[in-house]
């Protein structure tokens with residue numbers, strides 16, 4: 001399965017970096033598209049991989065990246081940021097809009113630009129990053145939860161529209177993984193990792209490499225009949241009703 005060209009947005013860190021390593025190990029040519037650290041991450045992956053420094057909400061920059069590539073087989077729409085975690089009555093609307101803009105509008109811009117090329121070439125695969133926050137309601141997580149639920153629905157919409165032209169669109173919905181995004185929330189005292197692990201049926205956090213494996217599978221020919229799904233990679237979080245004494 002070599003020589004596929006795989007764009008990974010936000011590929012310089014965290015889940016994106018684990019995913020870059022997974023596709024590189026499979027012989028793919030990886031394009032790391034990130035606000036920061038793209039060239040350095042591509043160099044760490046080795047020869048044949050490239051970095052593109054861009055903001056995924058910048059439509060012109062996204063189009064320029066796509067125009068500069070000879071082919072695009074896979075897009076992993078992974079770039080994202082956390083939300084404020086403030087009580088809803090104190091949430092800042094500029095920050096609220098920024099979270100929606102990066103996760104939903106940004107992911108759409110990159111998917112649209114890549115799909116044009118994929119359709120011309122006869123097909124491709126897109127994997128978007130949703131979250132447990134898009135599946136279960138979490139207090140104070142308004143923008144992020146809405147964005148991640150929006151990504152799951154956009155995944156279904158695009159999958160239905162592009163199924164007949166060979167482009168599969170799926171998503172993964174990870175549970176908490178210890179990346180820079182989560183470390184920031186821990187250091188700011190906004191989340192309690194012990195409490196989170198107690199809530200997870202497997203009793204642990206998810207390793208970024210486990211999310212990368214699910215992304216890799218959904219993008220592979222082994223998933224050729226799978227399109228429009230959001231695959232939970234969450235240690236059982238979404239399956240668990242958490243009834244406590246009521247169960």
Ligand SMILES: NC(=O)c1ccc[n+]([C@@H]2O[C@H](COP(=O)([O-])OP(=O)(O)OC[C@H]3O[C@@H](n4cnc5c(N)ncnc54)[C@H](O)[C@@H]3O)[C@@H](O)[C@H]2O)c1
Nearest residue numbers: 010013014015034035055056079080131176177179180181
């Ligand atoms: N870590 C978790 O627990 C977790 C759980 C569920 C879903 N997710 C989702 O997985 C994805 C990756 O998260 P992570 O934890 O690896 O985050 P991270 O902060 O470790 O890495 C995110 C990367 O995205 C890049 N990025 C941010 N905004 C960008 C923009 N506008 N344009 C281009 N690049 C941009 C950052 O520079 C960074 O390299 C996100 O979509 C996140 O919402 C994470």
